[in-house]
Amino acid sequence: MLASHNSTIANTVPAMLAGINSGIALQPVPARGRGFIAQRDIKAGETVLIDWPIILVCNNLKQYCYNCLRDLSILGHSGVHCSECRIAVFCSDACLRAAKGNPAAHTADVCRVLSKADRSGLNEEDTLSLRLLAQAQALSAASNPHNAVNPTMQEAAQQQWTAFARMQSAAPSVTPLYDQQRSIRLHERLRSTSAAAGVKCMSLQDVEGVLSREGINGYGVMAQSGPEGERRIRGTAIYPLACYVNHECLPNVARVDDFDSSQYPHNTRMCFRALHDLPAGEEITQSYFPLPVGYQERQKRLQEDYGFTCTCPRCKEEASWLSDDEEAMEADAPQTAEGSQEMDTGAGAADEAYIGMFLLKYVCPVEECGGTMLPPPTGDLVPADGTTSFKCNMCGLLRTEEQFMAAVQEQ
Numbered sequence: 001m002l003a004s005h006n007s008t009i010a011n012t013v014p015a016m017l018a019g020i021n022s023g024i025a026l027q028p029v030p031a032r033g034r035g036f037i038a039q040r041d042i043k044a045g046e047t048v049l050i051d052w053p054i055i056l057v058c059n060n061l062k063q064y065c066y067n068c069l070r071d072l073s074i075l076g077h078s079g080v081h082c083s084e085c086r087i088a089v090f091c092s093d094a095c096l097r098a099a100k101g102n103p104a105a106h107t108a109d110v111c112r113v114l115s116k117a118d119r120s121g122l123n124e125e126d127t128l129s130l131r132l133l134a135q136a137q138a139l140s141a142a143s144n145p146h147n148a149v150n151p152t153m154q155e156a157a158q159q160q161w162t163a164f165a166r167m168q169s170a171a172p173s174v175t176p177l178y179d180q181q182r183s184i185r186l187h188e189r190l191r192s193t194s195a196a197a198g199v200k201c202m203s204l205q206d207v208e209g210v211l212s213r214e215g216i217n218g219y220g221v222m223a224q225s226g227p228e229g230e231r232r233i234r235g236t237a238i239y240p241l242a243c244y245v246n247h248e249c250l251p252n253v254a255r256v257d258d259f260d261s262s263q264y265p266h267n268t269r270m271c272f273r274a275l276h277d278l279p280a281g282e283e284i285t286q287s288y289f290p291l292p293v294g295y296q297e298r299q300k301r302l303q304e305d306y307g308f309t310c311t312c313p314r315c316k317e318e319a320s321w322l323s324d325d326e327e328a329m330e331a332d333a334p335q336t337a338e339g340s341q342e343m344d345t346g347a348g349a350a351d352e353a354y355i356g357m358f359l360l361k362y363v364c365p366v367e368e369c370g371g372t373m374l375p376p377p378t379g380d381l382v383p384a385d386g387t388t389s390f391k392c393n394m395c396g397l398l399r400t401e402e403q404f405m406a407a408v409q410e411q
């Protein structure tokens with residue numbers, strides 16, 4: 001069973017279940033729960049973590065492969081439809097077979113629930129959450145030894161369900177992260193749909209646990225940007241190790257994925273690469289949103305979506321840039337208990353010049369892209385490939401060190 005609030009396991013460190021890491025270890029981090037700490041000096045460009053998802057939920061079943069989220073429009077055919085539900089579409093027979101054999105994807109139970117799903121009155125977000133719940137419900141059922149048809153599948157499902165249960169959930173006191181009315185509504189819908197499909201429904205407590213964990217730990221899998229450059233996602237993914245990478249606004253790693261440029265299962269893996277050299281003992285951190293996002297917006301999103309006030313060196317410095325007008329506006333705006341202007345400024349801060357140079361170096365220069373420029377790969381997980389350019393993890397733009405220096409000269 002998934003508890004909706006994991007106070008007792010908040011600071012325990014789960015064993016690694018899947019994925020590969022190099023030079024990092026999961027440890028308790030003061031005031032942040034758990035996080036990855038470098039165990040040795042790490043070089044710029046090194047891959048420190050490769051992870052595969054427990055659950056992938058497709059946002060648009062007509063546009064992306066239900067199993068691996070590959071963009072169907074690049075295939076040159078309309079995809080392979082599930083012959084039972086006629087709803088799920090796959091990029092290949094291989095993906096269809098893989099999904100049918102994966103309890104968290106599209107086994108017979110999920111297929112029946114999907115075909116019986118009553119979407120009336122549900123908005124897009126609720127429809128996606130219902131899909132996530134159907135997949136999580138099947139994973140939970142498959143993890144139960146009493147339901148086991150195949151011991152190997154049961155063991156794998158149990159490991160995945162346990163990994164999910166160990167992820168941080170939103171405490172009931174943190175709103176709106178924990179929306180109990182929504183959980184009750186979606187549980188009710190899952191119950192009627194599951195009954196129509198002849199499938200046992202998970203408990204309300206499990207529904208709360210799944211939704212709360214997805215909210216904090218789920219990764220949006222990026223799609224091509226919209227016509228105005230707006231960011232779009234093709235689905236949501238739950239990764240058993242990547243979920244432990246904490247946030248900082250001047251991160252030292254960034255993620256890279258290959259959803260369209262490779263084939264299942266390789267395309268669903270997520271890699272984290274170091275942006276610069278970092279010493280043993282330093283925490284591995286990523287930014288939970290694009291680097292150019294401003295201070296007040298970052299604080300708002302971190303508080304609303306993740307339930308914490310960021311006190312990283314960039315936030316400490318940028319808090320002091322607020323003009324009198326902005327401060328007055330902030331004073332009028334609703335404040336959280338911590339108060340975004342009253343941050344502790346005790347520990348080290350990044351100065352304005354450092355922040356400016358960091359953003360110049362790591363923010364993709366393509367307008368509206370918002371991607372992060374990563375150094376060429378190196379290290380033992382993904383060895384050097386001979387490239388010398390930095391590459392954007394969103395649009396793929398390449399930039400050499402010389403081109404970067406020329407951009408610095410222009411400033």
Ligand SMILES: C[S@@+](CC[C@H](N)C(=O)[O-])C[C@H]1O[C@@H](n2cnc3c(N)ncnc32)[C@H](O)[C@@H]1O
Nearest residue numbers: 032033034168216217243244245246247306308
């Ligand atoms: C995706 S989880 C990261 C792993 C989490 N620390 C754990 O122990 O499972 C995101 C949560 O970690 C915590 N967190 C991440 N970055 C943080 C930071 N810079 N300061 C404080 N808490 C942070 C917040 O509780 C946030 O909701």
